[in-house]
Amino acid sequence: MRRWLGVLGLVAFVAGCAASRPGPVKLRMWAMGREGEVVGELVRDFERGHPGIRVEVQQIPWTAAHEKLLTAVVGGSLPDVGQLGNSWISEFGTLESLVPLDPFLVRGELSRDAYFGGIWDTNVLDGVTYGVPWYVDTRLLFYRKDMLERAGYKSMPTDWKGWKECLRAVKARGGPGHYGIFLPTNEWMTPVVLGLQSGSPLLADGGTRGAFEEAAYRRAFDYYLGMFREGLAPAIGFNEIANKYQELSRGTFAMMVTGPWELGEFTRRLPDSLQSQWSTAAMPGPDGPGVSFAGGSSLVLFHGTKHPEEAWELVRFLSEPAQQVRFWRLTGDLPARREAWADTALTADARTRAFGDQLTRTEPCPMVPEWEEIATRVYEQADRAIRGATSPDSALATLDRLVDKMLEKRRWLAARRSAAGHRGRT
Amino acid sequence: MSATEVRASTGVVARGAKRATLAGRQARAGLLLALPSVALILVFFWGPVLYGLWLSLTDFDVYAIADPSAVRFIGLGNYLHAFSEPDFWNALRITLVYALVGAPVSVAVSLATALLVDAKTTRWKPFFRAVYFAPVVTTLVAVAIVWRYLYQPQYGLVNALLGKFGIPRIDWLGDPHWALPAILVLAVWKNFGYNLLIFVAGLQNVPRELHEAAELDGASGWQRFWNVTLPELAPVFLFVSVTTMINYFQLFAEPYVMTQGGPLKSTNSLVLLMYEQGFRWWRLGYAAALAFILFAVILGATAVQMRLQQREGRA
Numbered sequence: 001m002r003r004w005l006g007v008l009g010l011v012a013f014v015a016g017c018a019a020s021r022p023g024p025v026k027l028r029m030w031a032m033g034r035e036g037e038v039v040g041e042l043v044r045d046f047e048r049g050h051p052g053i054r055v056e057v058q059q060i061p062w063t064a065a066h067e068k069l070l071t072a073v074v075g076g077s078l079p080d081v082g083q084l085g086n087s088w089i090s091e092f093g094t095l096e097s098l099v100p101l102d103p104f105l106v107r108g109e110l111s112r113d114a115y116f117g118g119i120w121d122t123n124v125l126d127g128v129t130y131g132v133p134w135y136v137d138t139r140l141l142f143y144r145k146d147m148l149e150r151a152g153y154k155s156m157p158t159d160w161k162g163w164k165e166c167l168r169a170v171k172a173r174g175g176p177g178h179y180g181i182f183l184p185t186n187e188w189m190t191p192v193v194l195g196l197q198s199g200s201p202l203l204a205d206g207g208t209r210g211a212f213e214e215a216a217y218r219r220a221f222d223y224y225l226g227m228f229r230e231g232l233a234p235a236i237g238f239n240e241i242a243n244k245y246q247e248l249s250r251g252t253f254a255m256m257v258t259g260p261w262e263l264g265e266f267t268r269r270l271p272d273s274l275q276s277q278w279s280t281a282a283m284p285g286p287d288g289p290g291v292s293f294a295g296g297s298s299l300v301l302f303h304g305t306k307h308p309e310e311a312w313e314l315v316r317f318l319s320e321p322a323q324q325v326r327f328w329r330l331t332g333d334l335p336a337r338r339e340a341w342a343d344t345a346l347t348a349d350a351r352t353r354a355f356g357d358q359l360t361r362t363e364p365c366p367m368v369p370e371w372e373e374i375a376t377r378v379y380e381q382a383d384r385a386i387r388g389a390t391s392p393d394s395a396l397a398t399l400d401r402l403v404d405k406m407l408e409k410r411r412w413l414a415a416r417r418s419a420a421g422h423r424g425r426t
Numbered sequence: 427m428s429a430t431e432v433r434a435s436t437g438v439v440a441r442g443a444k445r446a447t448l449a450g451r452q453a454r455a456g457l458l459l460a461l462p463s464v465a466l467i468l469v470f471f472w473g474p475v476l477y478g479l480w481l482s483l484t485d486f487d488v489y490a491i492a493d494p495s496a497v498r499f500i501g502l503g504n505y506l507h508a509f510s511e512p513d514f515w516n517a518l519r520i521t522l523v524y525a526l527v528g529a530p531v532s533v534a535v536s537l538a539t540a541l542l543v544d545a546k547t548t549r550w551k552p553f554f555r556a557v558y559f560a561p562v563v564t565t566l567v568a569v570a571i572v573w574r575y576l577y578q579p580q581y582g583l584v585n586a587l588l589g590k591f592g593i594p595r596i597d598w599l600g601d602p603h604w605a606l607p608a609i610l611v612l613a614v615w616k617n618f619g620y621n622l623l624i625f626v627a628g629l630q631n632v633p634r635e636l637h638e639a640a641e642l643d644g645a646s647g648w649q650r651f652w653n654v655t656l657p658e659l660a661p662v663f664l665f666v667s668v669t670t671m672i673n674y675f676q677l678f679a680e681p682y683v684m685t686q687g688g689p690l691k692s693t694n695s696l697v698l699l700m701y702e703q704g705f706r707w708w709r710l711g712y713a714a715a716l717a718f719i720l721f722a723v724i725l726g727a728t729a730v731q732m733r734l735q736q737r738e739g740r741a
Contacts, residue, residue: 063686067705074491095492186690369488373707409489413496 024054025310028079030069033062035083035135035297038330039318046317053310073097078302081311086122086298089130090367098130099301104312105129110319118294118362119336125367131298132315133336135327138292139189139283140358142262143255144248146277147173151254156281160223163284167232170254179234179253182244183227185383186237188375189293190257193283194220196363197290203403207368208411210403212378212396219286221382221392228386235386245269257283259295260334260355280354282361294362296336334359370406377402482714491708504715514716516691517699518723520606521675524695525727528610529674533667536618540625541651555626559619566616570683573612574599602692605685609693613680617673621666628662629655664735668728675724696720 031039036059043055058079060068066088072078073095084092092098105111112120115133123131143156151169167180183190195202200216203209211217227233234253241247244256249270266278283290299315301308317323324335325343334355341347341356365371377399385395482504489496508514543554561569576583577598585595598608632655640650656663678697681687687694687702696716704713 066707070488070491070708071705091488095488409485409487409496412498413489 024052025307027053027055027081027307027310027314029055029057029314030060030079030082031057032060032065032083032085032297034331035333036060038327039083041330042318042323042327043314045323046314049317050310050313053313055314076304078304080305080307081299081301081314083134083297084131084300086119086131086133086294086296087365087367087371089123089298089300090125091369092300093125093128093130094369097303099303099305099308101129101132101301101312109316114337114339116294116336116338116359116362118291118364119296119359122294122296122364122367123298131300132319134297134299134318135324135331135333136336136359136362137259137295137297137334138355138358138362139193139257139259140292140354141255141281141283142258142266143279143281144251144274144277145279146274147251147254156279156284158282158284158289160284160286160290164223164226164230164232167227167254168230171232174251178251180232180255181227182241182247182253182256183224183233184238184241185228185235185386186379188379191221191224191378191382192365192375193257193290193292194224196293196365197283197285198223201366203366203368203374203407206410206414207366208407208414210374210400210407212399212403218396221385221396224382225385225392237383249274261332263351264332278351280351282354282358289357289361291361291363292358294364296333368407368410370410373406374403377406478714478717481711482718484711486709486711486714488708490710497711500711504712505719507712508715508719513691513694513699517694517696520692520694521677521696521720521723523606524610524613524677525671525674528613528677529667529671531610532614532618532674533621533663533670535614536621536666537625539618540622540629541655543622544626544629555623558622561616562619564616566679567683569612569616570680574684577608599685600689602690605689605693609681609684612684613674613677616680617670621670624662624666625659628659632658660735664732667735668731671727671731672724675720675727696723 029039029043030036036057040057043057047053047055065085069078069084069088069092073092078097084098089098110132116136119133119136123129123133141156147170148154148156148166151166151173153166153169157163157166170180171178192202195212195217198216198220200214200220201211202217204211204214212221228235245265247253248256263280267275270278283292285291299318301311301315305311318327319337321335321337321339321342324337324340325346327333328335328340328346334352335341335346347353347356365375368374381390381395381399381402384390385392390398483499483501485498485500485503487496539558542548543551543558548554575581579585579595579597579600582598584598589595596604598604636654636658637650640654645653676697677695678701681693681695681698682701685693687698697720700713700716700720703709703716
């Protein structure tokens with residue numbers, strides 16, 4: 001008995017000590033993939049500048065990130081601050097697991113003006129801002145300058161008409177077995193980007209219905225299918241091509257649509273003789289330079305954090321232009337903040353500069369939790385039309401039907417909400 | 427229960443009423459003793475199973491996390507949805523390949539190795555048993571790292587060995603045609619040691635006299651295997667083949683750590699699909715329906731297998 005009392009006393013003593021002398025605030029941060037590996041280096045500097053705050057970074061592989069986050073929402077074990085792919089903002093915002101950042105933003109330390117607008121908007125849901133862009137991702141053209149020159153093009157055309165003519169010229173010089181561009185038929189990015197360029201909202205009625213049969217998407221779809229109909233692009237997917245870098249080097253095609261990580265890959269994988277012969281260009285649009293998709297990751301505060309002020313400090317630190325440039329050097333991830341692009345290293349390289357140009361014209365994909373699955377259907381139906389398994393019209397009709405089925409729950413929720421609103425008003 | 431009755435009926439002198447109370451008391455004691463495990467089974471098995479059954483009849487999804495009132499009862503909707511999904515049929519087909527190819531190969535490898543380990547001329551038997559059992563107890567994640575090196579298309583050991591025979595390089599985990607066999611080989615290698623131990627135990631129970639008698643009658647090694655060893659092993663064989671098949675129906679970890687179900691969903695088993703739908707996209711209703719479909723498939727396959735082997739046993 002006396003021993004137990006002793007233990008109790010000890011516990012009380014320790015607890016008392018902890019209460020009377022507050023240690024440093026501990027922030028838990030989750031970051032994914034490569035970003036998670038290197039962010040620790042930036043965080044160490046943050047800790048040096050903020051002796052009262054300790055940051056514990058946990059690295060999460062991208063492949064397991066979504067389930068880990070959802071499980072944490074349900075289990076109430078979310079960290080204080082973290083990285084979130086911006087296509088997930090809407091989902092976790094809907095789940096009420098993100099802290100609205102507007103109270104911090106009114107202080108004027110960070111604002112939309114400092115960022116690429118299209119990217120910033122992926123963080124806004126029904127007028128509430130839930131994240132600050134950390135780095136950006138978009139898609140544009142990687143092409144062989146020498147092949148375009150031989151076809152009579154000094155630079156990449158900037159509109160749809162010129163783009164197709166250029167591809168025709170490249171193909172004509174190459175002969176049979178050669179194409180203009182590689183557009184993998186099992187990827188949704190290109191048809192979706194063309195749709196955004198053509199002004200299609202992709203989803204209608206507040207993200208409750210597909211809008212693929214509407215004129216805007218139809219025009220983009222027709223343009224896209226034309227690439228295959230004319231043989232400007234081979235009707236093959238990723239898995240049907242052994243090595244796209246090798247095929248590009250061989251001149252099987254002269255361009256492809258892909259993202260910023262490819263800057264490094266091209267340098268590594270193309271032969272030395274071609275190193276001065278490739279370049280990047282912003283996406284051509286229906287009439288002049290077109291938009292591309294706004295991807296990337298944001299920094300968010302998670303619901304239930306006990307240290308929102310300290311977490312916001314960290315977000316602000318990681319958003320400083322100097323840290324953004326440092327982060328770019330460590331990962332190759334493109335900075336989301338415009339001032340960071342004033343850095344000469346980023347703008348000195350013409351290939352990277354094209355990304356800076358494209359980033360001024362980006363648009364988000366529809367912000368609904370079902371988007372990833374919808375995107376799969378987009379390329380599946382496009383693939384069927386490309387291979388002639390169905391007509392373009394019926395491909396789009398099928399796509400809308402499938403998407404409408406997927407969004408049934410959203411329609412039901414919206415109907416319920418509006419019914420509740422009516423009742424509230426009367 | 428019958429033991430209680432026997433004991434109770436031996437008390438001839440006891441009056442009927444007293445006998446009843448004694449039996450009743452013993453029955454009550456029995457119930458009391460069984461209660462903890464019955465309660466555990468109710469709480470931790472039947473409770474979740476019934477809850478899962480209910481879930482499978484609802485559209486529980488990501489919207490329901492924030493707002494439980496967003497759950498709707500949709501009857502057999504999830505089941506019908508599964509049957510209309512190409513992804514489901516793809517996963518079912520791949521699961522059947524795992525179970526109908528992987529399980530028999532695994533059992534055959536276990537049996538063949540067990541015969542070798544148990545052979546009279548084999549030395550260091552405990553050593554071999556330990557070696558073959560090692561993969562079973564090794565963490566799969568660690569094993570996967572090693573196997574990813576082995577399967578590496580350019581520098582991997584597997585391609586290097588095949589190259590010696592002039593076989594061109596194969597992208598084992600990247601090619602949709604080869605990823606499934608590659609996963610099967612890994613799964614068999616990882617799991618055969620367990621059945622090996624059971625077979626070795628079974629082999630040691632085969633009476634030596636039968637072998638000696640057969641040998642005297644001039645039976646060859648092969649004939650002795652078919653006519654002595656196998657029939658004696660029949661009960662072990664039944665147990666091993668049923669449990670192995672069930673395990674392969676539930677194959678998850680191997681494709682999950684090696685390929686995540688890819689490339690092009692070519693290694694996506696039903697359990698992996700269920701995991702993806704349930705925990706990645708949080709469609710718990712749909713995932714629960716998949717679980718019950720898989721349960722029905724396993725039940726059916728097990729019944730068929732028991733029937734087949736019983737008939738063989740009688741013939």
